[in-house]
Amino acid sequence: MRSVPVAWCFVAPALLVIVVFFFVPVVAALALSLTDFDIYALADGRNLRVVGLGNYAQLLQTPLFWRAFGNTLYFVAVGVPLTIAVSFGTALLLHSRLVRFQAFFRTALFAPVVTTLVAVAVIWRYLYNPHYGLLNYALGRIGLPPVDWLGDPRWAMPAIILFAVWKNFGYNMIIILTGLQSIPEPLYEAARIDGASTWRQFRHVTLPMLAPIVAMVNVLTVAGYFQLFAEPYVMTQGGPLQSTVSVLYFMYEEGFKWWNLGSASAVAFLLFVFIFAVTVLQLRLARWEYAP
Amino acid sequence: MIPGLAAALVNGLLVGSAAITLLPLVWMLSVSLMSPGEASAFPPPLLPSRPTLANYRELFAHAGMGRYLLNSVVLTTAVTLGSLLFNVAGGYAFAKLRFAGRDRIFKVLLSALVIPAQVAMVPLFLLLKQLGLVNTYGGVIVPALASIFGMFVVRQYALSVPDDLLEAARIDGASELRIFRSVIVPVLRPIIVTLAVFTSLGTWNEFMWPLIVLNDSDLYTLPVALASLSREHVQDNELMMAGSVLTTAPVLLVFLGLQRYYIRGLMLGSIKE
Numbered sequence: 274m275r276s277v278p279v280a281w282c283f284v285a286p287a288l289l290v291i292v293v294f295f296f297v298p299v300v301a302a303l304a305l306s307l308t309d310f311d312i313y314a315l316a317d318g319r320n321l322r323v324v325g326l327g328n329y330a331q332l333l334q335t336p337l338f339w340r341a342f343g344n345t346l347y348f349v350a351v352g353v354p355l356t357i358a359v360s361f362g363t364a365l366l367l368h369s370r371l372v373r374f375q376a377f378f379r380t381a382l383f384a385p386v387v388t389t390l391v392a393v394a395v396i397w398r399y400l401y402n403p404h405y406g407l408l409n410y411a412l413g414r415i416g417l418p419p420v421d422w423l424g425d426p427r428w429a430m431p432a433i434i435l436f437a438v439w440k441n442f443g444y445n446m447i448i449i450l451t452g453l454q455s456i457p458e459p460l461y462e463a464a465r466i467d468g469a470s471t472w473r474q475f476r477h478v479t480l481p482m483l484a485p486i487v488a489m490v491n492v493l494t495v496a497g498y499f500q501l502f503a504e505p506y507v508m509t510q511g512g513p514l515q516s517t518v519s520v521l522y523f524m525y526e527e528g529f530k531w532w533n534l535g536s537a538s539a540v541a542f543l544l545f546v547f548i549f550a551v552t553v554l555q556l557r558l559a560r561w562e563y564a565p
Numbered sequence: 566m567i568p569g570l571a572a573a574l575v576n577g578l579l580v581g582s583a584a585i586t587l588l589p590l591v592w593m594l595s596v597s598l599m600s601p602g603e604a605s606a607f608p609p610p611l612l613p614s615r616p617t618l619a620n621y622r623e624l625f626a627h628a629g630m631g632r633y634l635l636n637s638v639v640l641t642t643a644v645t646l647g648s649l650l651f652n653v654a655g656g657y658a659f660a661k662l663r664f665a666g667r668d669r670i671f672k673v674l675l676s677a678l679v680i681p682a683q684v685a686m687v688p689l690f691l692l693l694k695q696l697g698l699v700n701t702y703g704g705v706i707v708p709a710l711a712s713i714f715g716m717f718v719v720r721q722y723a724l725s726v727p728d729d730l731l732e733a734a735r736i737d738g739a740s741e742l743r744i745f746r747s748v749i750v751p752v753l754r755p756i757i758v759t760l761a762v763f764t765s766l767g768t769w770n771e772f773m774w775p776l777i778v779l780n781d782s783d784l785y786t787l788p789v790a791l792a793s794l795s796r797e798h799v800q801d802n803e804l805m806m807a808g809s810v811l812t813t814a815p816v817l818l819v820f821l822g823l824q825r826y827y828i829r830g831l832m833l834g835s836i837k838e
Binding site for chain 1 (some may be wrong): 572573575576578579582583585586587588589592593596604605606607608609651652654655657658659662663664667670674677679680681682683684685686687688689690691692707708710711712713716732741743756766770772773776777786787788789791792795796802805806808809810812813816817820821824828829831
């Protein structure tokens with residue numbers, strides 16, 4: 274094999290970027306979260322004080338932080354199962370042998386995933402318009418009263434969830450569809466020879482074969498949904514009555530609106546630790562459930 | 566169930582889901598062609614009475630859309646080309662070249678994939694401020710020049726390149742740089758295209774980081790500009806829909822053209838866990 278320096282020439286540029294602009298900042302975020310770095314320290318480093326776990330203690334006593342945490346949990350707890358259910362349903366439809374124009378439908382259902390989040394959030398804000406929006410018009414046509422989707426604190430988060438399902442379900446759909454296509458046909462043949470109905474084939478062949486993929490999709494979606502930010506930023510600015518302030522939205526305002534950068538780092542770290550814990554928990558559960 | 570009925574049900578459900586999925590996008594296009602104020606009516610009009618490009622003209626003439634479009638194109642191109650160079654070289658080295666600590670370093674990189682990018686954002690902002698890169702194109706480009714995910718997918722693909730191919734080139738006396746250019750890059754072409762599509766769409770759509778690092782409106786990318794415009798022009802629905810079309814049409818077109826490569830990148834991405 275080749276001499277050492279040549280290999281380093283290839284790998285060093287990328288490693289340097291990742292270390293300087295990712296690893297160092299991550300470590301620095303932990304350090305920063307233990308200081309009172311604010312707009313005065315931004316102007317002059319001598320105003321910086323180490324406050325230990327002060328930021329964390331302060332956050333846990335801040336009602337808006339808990340509000341943001343609760344809102345984000347709501348978004349994840351309702352949004353993830355809904356998204357995966359729609360992904361799963363559409364993947365099954367696409368996989369059906371009866372489908373015509375499968376490629377067209379797959380592309381159409383996947384399209385929202387590649388669109389620009391901000392742009393489609395602007396569209397949906399308009400769809401949700403209480404006076405001229407298509408959604409209330411459709412509700413009216415089937416005899417339901419109009420809803421002030423983004424103006425009512427009870428409806429704002431469900432509206433954002435509905436939008437997120439529309440935007441994201443195609444991603445999981447493609448992965449689940451690929452999983453469906455990779456289930457060996459002989460398994461179904463064997464089940465049919467044993468006289469299993471379509472439902473029993475689904476229950477005893479499709480579901481168990483697909484379980485690891487659904488578990489993985491679940492982990493990815495949960496981690497992604499905890500990072501809710503642009504949707505409330507564009508559609509509601511966290512309102513009404515702070516009903517759509519997410520953890521990252523809170524972090525953004527804390528850090529880049531009020532310049533409490535120490536506190537913002539603490540928020541980011543808490544979110545990371547929480548996502549990490551939830552991910553580990555899900556992987557444990559998945560292993561326990563699907564262990565051979 | 567009767568076979569014909571089942572087929573009608575499956576296809577009917579798919580037509581329905583596709584219609585619901587595409588409706589917001591079609592409506593965006595339709596409203597963007599309406600004259601100002603036309604869409605603020607009840608019941609909401611589905612098609613423009615007299616299609617017009619007035620909103621697009623207005624965006625370019627008075628809202629600085631040309632500038633934002635340029636920013637987005639420049640940043641997306643720079644990040645895509647730069648990160649391709651860094652990630653392809655790095656991923657290839659991790660797969661095919663020997664150096665001290667290679668596998669250990671790679672393991673560390675992989676485990677770092679669980680850290681959300683937002684954790685690094687506050688210190689990254691301070692670092693870039695020190696470097697004088699806040700409020701410059703560099704603030705978006707430089708941190709994006711390499712990615713763990715990018716190196717990972719290149720490495721996975723490069724692992725399947727036979728060593729004999731490299732050895733043969735070495736015996737012929739080719740330099741490592743030459744081997745990379747004339748042997749490796751052609752072989753890695755499919756994964757390079759996949760990564761290019763993935764990176765360019767991701768950079769184009771990126772919102773939170775450009776929002777933080779670009780404060781000067783002359784440097785706004787399309788998503789940042791659109792978010793800011795939509796706060797100013799809450800009532801100008803036709804104008805905002807035209808802005809949304811301009812922002813999202815390029816990525817949709819690229820996706821439609823290079824779907825095959827995009828879907829492959831998505832599959833690779835989901836395996837990363």
